[in-house]
Amino acid sequence: MKELPIGFIDSGFGGLTVLKQSLKQLPNESSIYLGDSARAPYGVRSVDEIRRFIWQMTNFLREKGIKMLVIACNTGAAAALDEIRASLAIPVVGVIHAGSRAAILTTENNKVGIIGTPATINSDSYARIIHEKNAQLQVFSKACPDFVPIVEENQMVQPETMNTVANYLAPLKNAGVDTLVLGCTHYPHLRPQIQEFMGPEVELIDSGVETINEVSALLDYFNLSRSAEDAQKMPPTHTYYTTGSGAKFARFAQMWLGQPDLYVQECKIKGEIIHEASHR
């Protein structure tokens, strides 16, 4: 069991920021990543549809064999974490609880900002979880639909991007939040721009970093961690799948993870089932 990889699912590339944290914090662990780029972005889809897609990806990874599942997608975790966790025998982790906990821990003025896709913000998941834990906190949420395309088109340093950032974040800055949760796995790529606009005194929470912290705690808790000695005997492997273009996914993954020789396998979706494409 311990030797199995950790599974990561995401609507596309965004979850690679979470995987990157896993490579850093958990260097002995193998991973298997599936990005549903053919149907991304999820942020504008209905909850029912998102839930169906998350189940399809979960089933694909279960067949491959995983010891833990990370829903490395805020939109997907908001829609489906509870039911996937209730159904699977292995631990299932989403990005929203970890980000919410970090926000509660970090804020000193009890004013927290949340940014995410429209689906994540409409689900109200962050605010609900934060308020369940601490009803005193004020939560200010803002959907930032243009941030994902900006990141996917690598427009982070274009001058007009700073205007987009300022337009979205001005209400949160005016509200005086001292903590801002990057509630979408794409947003860490915009961290410098967001930090510049919000000012150095605002703490940015990267839900991906916090999620891997939780994964690490659960691996320890369930005695599922691979040790450095295990990794020396059998080096960890990292496998990438996408429902979209393998070449495009590989370009992103190579750049974001800094791994030039990474290979991505394509998958096909037939009915409700995701299959590995036999050859490319």
Add this chain to the structure above:
Amino acid sequence: MKELPIGFIDSGFGGLTVLKQSLKQLPNESSIYLGDSARAPYGVRSVDEIRRFIWQMTNFLREKGIKMLVIACNTGAAAALDEIRASLAIPVVGVIHAGSRAAILTTENNKVGIIGTPATINSDSYARIIHEKNAQLQVFSKACPDFVPIVEENQMVQPETMNTVANYLAPLKNAGVDTLVLGCTHYPHLRPQIQEFMGPEVELIDSGVETINEVSALLDYFNLSRSAEDAQKMPPTHTYYTTGSGAKFARFAQMWLGQPDLYVQECKIKGEIIHEASHR
């Protein structure tokens, strides 16, 4: 089950820094704290003796009824966490794994310092856990036996304290660590002095903060969290026990937790069993 308190055990007052984080991060949760001040400090005792004392305290809290146990004492966790966790049906959390994970996450130059009591440092628990997870990290450990008495005697701002701090920490500073784990729950009280000597660029890890983050994750994971609504219906309670002087314990707890009206019940140790003292 959800309504039960979280149990905290410690050799004395030190674990109150962990409890304080719980009050901050988990304001809806009840707690029950037992400090073994009659037999503190543990840091200079044998592992077998520490293990026995931890079991006695665990049994005392189990009888009271708890939903989770926190060994809020590095020395105690190093000696007994694994066997207590293996024996209890409820989740058991120590302070060492959480601090180790935070160090791995924080360091950028792969040089980590650990300070703690002689028993914690001799157990090599931090270095072992860190190396299991990442064999590349260099770990520099230093026992600081005088820090606990300095804190318990409230000598933090005495001029000679800075000399003691400098004497202990010079080897770690010279080794160039960029991350220093406060591997004893008393040490956060010396944080300003330690930060001043190490310099602002060194990150100090408070194992207590990280531990409550893990507690929070496990409460979520096992669906054991009390919500703000639960807390409104039945406000959380906080109960304090000590094997030593209730009056002395109350003074410390009132000061450290900022709660002037806190009441502490005394316990007696008879044979291998800790009993609540009938009256005081």
